[in-house]
């Protein structure tokens with residue numbers, strides 16, 4: 001099954017739900033049906049007549065919303081679920097970038113992507129950007145793409161390689177061959193994923209030129225304390241590499257000048273609030289992005305630390321933004337009487353915001369006739385939290401969770417029905433993940449495995465940036 005071939009075998013109608021359309025008027029329709037024919041939303045209305053043989057799904061008491069879109073998730077790390085729960089960003093860099101990321105084989109990338117992809121679909125995340133920066137070889141890239149293409153979700157392969165300079169890995173014939181074979185024009189979306197250190201020699205410039213030559217967007221961790229910051233943004237801007245398709249991840253430690261440059265060039269920011277809150281990229285930036293009018297999408301980053309669903313992203317983003325607003329008001333003796341960031345806004349960021357970031361707002365991100373049928377039904381008759389349903393946006397953002405995802409459709413095909421994934425061999429998935437963990441654990445040895453949950457930080461430049469292709473040290477983190 002490939003994701004663009006389209007169409008469930010029979011039409012589907014979701015009956016009598018509360019529909020969060022996320023259309024231009026943000027209409028909320030109660031007691032409405034949504035009819036899906038082939039890969040598209042064919043009709044939205046009350047008491048719809050449907051073609052013979054249509055599968056009926058009762059959405060009464062539930063919420064029908066667009067499939068959620070995650071614009072930044074390192075899926076290859078999924079088999080290490082929860083391992084780094086107490087890491088800082090520096091410890092993550094030590095473990096993955098400097099010490100152990102290189103022991104991941106193509107089959108480990110495959111196992112992580114499979115598990116991460118299924119995990120996303122189960123939580124109603126119908127489109128995920130696989131920020132795949134563990135692609136040390138093209139064999140790893142093929143493994144990543146194979147896993148994504150085997151799943152009935154929509155995925156973007158953001159190709160990266162933390163073990164080598166972007167100028168190197170984007171410059172090889174093997175990479176060009178991969179792009180020609182399956183990078184663009186295939187079933188997967190495609191981006192280039194690399195970071196800009198701010199080194200004034202701009203060693204990342206050739207990689208941007210490759211992206212421009214291929215016509216693919218760049219996604220980049222920008223505004224990450226100690227690793228990437230204003231220097232990198234200025235280099236990108238001065239060289240004409242900031243475009244509307246560019247997705248800036250985190251963007252937490254940036255000056256107003258950098259936010260102006262992002263806003264002026266039409267790019268968007270992928271906010272990973274759970275990540276920013278505990279890793280240390282900087283304060284989750286939605287309060288600043290709102291002030292600068294920069295489009296936002298949401299992401300979960302990596303399940304090596306955090307949860308892999310966008311309910312958590314919406315919840316933590318509201319919390320962080322409101323927390324900041326109250327704190328700043330209190331500092332001046334003021335009181336916030338009305339929250340600036342509304343539940344409705346984070347639901348939009350989790351859906352249409354992601355579609356916009358990926359240039360797919362024409363066919364994804366909202367429940368409208370003619371759009372792709374990527375849909376989520378939130379309904380759980382066994383949960384006392386499912387009623388009363390008074391504020392649907394608030395319900396999605398603060399009350400719902402992955403266990404309440406009743407039905408998921410991607411491209412008109414039901415991939416989760418009645419709370420259970422369709423055609424997923426969970427035992428096989430578990431076996432694959434465990435085999436990968438066995439390899440990693442035995443390669444590290446028990447001592448390094450235990451130590452890795454709280455690794456020592458060597459006296460190296462890792463505190464400046466984790467990239468071994470440059471010795472650049474940013475002034476920003478050397479103020480003392």
Ligand SMILES: [Zn+2]
Nearest residue numbers: 131221249301
């Ligand atoms: Zn990331």
